[in-house]
Amino acid sequence: GDKADDLLDTIWEYSPQFKEAGISAERMMGMFAAGADKAFNFDKLGDAFKEGFGIRLNKALDENALGSLEEIFGEKKLFDMLDQIKAGGKE
Known part of the structure; x- marks a missing residue:
């Protein structure tokens, strides 16, 4: 389910980073589902991906x-x- 009423906002905000990384919408949602029990909300999952993959990798x-x-x-x-x-x- 939508843990903190933020799933749609998270998809809207972070889907461009997943797309840039070549990750499909289906796989992105699978990553969210896999991480949902460990994170306070979906935004934390999206932000972790953005920071880890997008920003740090692009700088590197x-x-x-x-x-x-x-x-x-x-x-x-x-x-x-x-x-x-x-x-x-x-x-």
Whole structure:
């Protein structure tokens, strides 16, 4: 159920971040359902995703960081790793 009457607000606010990460609406809702028993409200779940994936990852992957990572891993391996991150899952 809607724990704090915030589910629709949370979907509206955070769905762009999930979409940008390549996560479907069905998977997003599955993540909300899986985390609902651990969080006070759905907004906390959305915010955790936004902070963890969107903001921190985007900061980490600015041009300087990408250049440094490319030197370490090589272009192909770097983009393979980025594709794995975008795909999600335990890898």
